[in-house]
Amino acid sequence: MNKMILLVEDDPVHLEMLSEVLSDHNYDVIPAKDGQQAVDALTQHCFPVALIDIRLPDVSGMSLLEVILNQQPDCTILMMTGEATVEAAVDALKKGAHDYLAKPFRTELLLLKLKRLFHLQQIEAENRDLRRREQPSGMIGDSQALRKFLTAAQTAAATDVTILLQGESGTGKELAADFIHHVSLRRDKPLVKVNCGAIPETLLESELFGTERGAFTGADQVRRGYLEQAHGGTLFLDEVGEIPQSMQVKLLRVLQDGVIRRLGSEKPIKVDFRLIAATHRNLAELRDEGSIREDFFYRLNVVPLHLPPLRQRREDIPLLIAHFIDKYASRYNKEPIQLSIETYERLKNCPLPGNVRELENLIERLQVLAPGKEITPGMLPEPLRQSGGNNGDIIQCFRTDLPLREAIRDFELRFITRVLNEEGGNRTAAAQRLKISRKSLWEKLAL
Numbered sequence: 001m002n003k004m005i006l007l008v009e010d011d012p013v014h015l016e017m018l019s020e021v022l023s024d025h026n027y028d029v030i031p032a033k034d035g036q037q038a039v040d041a042l043t044q045h046c047f048p049v050a051l052i053d054i055r056l057p058d059v060s061g062m063s064l065l066e067v068i069l070n071q072q073p074d075c076t077i078l079m080m081t082g083e084a085t086v087e088a089a090v091d092a093l094k095k096g097a098h099d100y101l102a103k104p105f106r107t108e109l110l111l112l113k114l115k116r117l118f119h120l121q122q123i124e125a126e127n128r129d130l131r132r133r134e135q136p137s138g139m140i141g142d143s144q145a146l147r148k149f150l151t152a153a154q155t156a157a158a159t160d161v162t163i164l165l166q167g168e169s170g171t172g173k174e175l176a177a178d179f180i181h182h183v184s185l186r187r188d189k190p191l192v193k194v195n196c197g198a199i200p201e202t203l204l205e206s207e208l209f210g211t212e213r214g215a216f217t218g219a220d221q222v223r224r225g226y227l228e229q230a231h232g233g234t235l236f237l238d239e240v241g242e243i244p245q246s247m248q249v250k251l252l253r254v255l256q257d258g259v260i261r262r263l264g265s266e267k268p269i270k271v272d273f274r275l276i277a278a279t280h281r282n283l284a285e286l287r288d289e290g291s292i293r294e295d296f297f298y299r300l301n302v303v304p305l306h307l308p309p310l311r312q313r314r315e316d317i318p319l320l321i322a323h324f325i326d327k328y329a330s331r332y333n334k335e336p337i338q339l340s341i342e343t344y345e346r347l348k349n350c351p352l353p354g355n356v357r358e359l360e361n362l363i364e365r366l367q368v369l370a371p372g373k374e375i376t377p378g379m380l381p382e383p384l385r386q387s388g389g390n391n392g393d394i395i396q397c398f399r400t401d402l403p404l405r406e407a408i409r410d411f412e413l414r415f416i417t418r419v420l421n422e423e424g425g426n427r428t429a430a431a432q433r434l435k436i437s438r439k440s441l442w443e444k445l446a447l
């Protein structure tokens with residue numbers, strides 16, 4: 001457990017004496033003789049506890065209290081005050097200090113308060129841990145592929161390692177980020193989500209780093225950026241493949257130093273978050289193409305986790321359907337729809353390029369619009385109604401007026417085209433699935 005204490009006291013004798021006593025009791029003390037030294041220390045360490053003299057030479061203890069709570073909201077602050085300033089101490093309590101000690105105080109009293117404080121923090125951490133273990137994943141499915149993903153995600157979540165989530169659009173990357181945050185030790189801290197593809201390039205820097213008052217015309221207030229808001233918790237950067245190169249350099253620096261500067265300010269602010277990055281594109285390919293810097297790629301690709309497309313875990317489809325029927329029947333206060341066996345078969349076998357999102361939207365639509373309870377294949381939207389379903393459907397697709405050689409060729413072409421479509425046009429992935437070389441895939445398509 002982190003037993004670090006920021007001790008701010010302008011009286012050198014008192015500072016040394018307290019530092020010694022606290023160190024003797026196994027606390028890691030960082031002493032500061034004024035506000036400036038304290039602010040510097042905040043950029044270097046994360047403090048569970050700060051002990052501040054209310055009267056300091058350069059800033060008031062009250063302003064320092066605000067700076068600390070602004071930068072490290074989870075820090076518990078004890079104020080030390082002379083008798084004449086008890087009223088100020090009460091004011092400090094209102095502003096977020098945990099407690100105060102009127103000087104002169106006995107060191108036993110201070111040690112007792114600290115012991116209780118750290119004990120309380122430990123209990124809170126243990127409670128968080130318990131809740132973390134009870135937390136269900138929120139990700140529906142029982143396929144081996146999903147179970148394998150969840151096990152890897154849970155293992156990675158237990159540490160602070162950077163995680164890169166890859167997978168096609170709609171496979172559940174954002175939901176997976178929720179899961180990782182909620183089973184991690186940071187679960188009671190913020191989870192800040194940023195869709196990098198949705199923010200115009202010109203605004204990305206100020207959105208991420210925040211702005212100081214007066215940074216540009218119209219910036220009349222301090223604005224904390226997403227990186228600062230994520231302090232203590234998790235930052236989810238969605239669509240990282242869309243981040244421009246200049247911003248990649250700046251983010252890289254933050255990931256290395258753990259320090260940001262708001263736009264229009266030189267003041268370093270310490271930030272501590274776990275990064276989860278996501279992309280529906282292949283990040284290694286983006287690096288090879290040159291749109292993702294090599295160093296940024298390696299910084300993100302520490303633990304890569306891949307969410308398989310739904311067509312590769314079709315066993316999850318019935319569970320997902322049942323889950324979405326429940327969800328939307330109760331949301332729209334309607335009787336749950338029932339899918340006929342044929343409809344199930346059709347959905348279990350169709351390509352669903354939009355993955356879970358497509359299935360969810362479909363069930364929501366049916367739940368709201370279907371005239372009756374029973375859903376038959378004819379009620380599915382056109383492409384799903386037609387898509388090759390079970391074996392019977394495939395056989396019906398065959399032409400029977402061809403010689404065998406041509407019929408086989410006809411089937412081969414349809415089959416390859418379908419696999420290629422399912423792989424989003426990615427020939428390497430299609431060739432791997434078909435267990436043939438890329439070259440022979442080319443040849444077969446070119447014939």
Ligand SMILES: Nc1ncnc2c1ncn2[C@@H]1O[C@H](COP(=O)(O)OP(=O)(O)OP(=O)(O)O)[C@@H](O)[C@H]1O
Pocket residue numbers: 138139140141167168169170171172173174175176238279280320323356357360
């Ligand atoms: N395993 C799952 N169980 C329940 N709901 C799921 C599951 N996977 C995805 N969903 C739901 O499907 C929808 C799409 O998921 P999500 O937004 O997480 O996908 P994504 O991979 O982040 O997509 P994109 O790349 O387009 O941002 C969401 O409504 C999500 O709740």
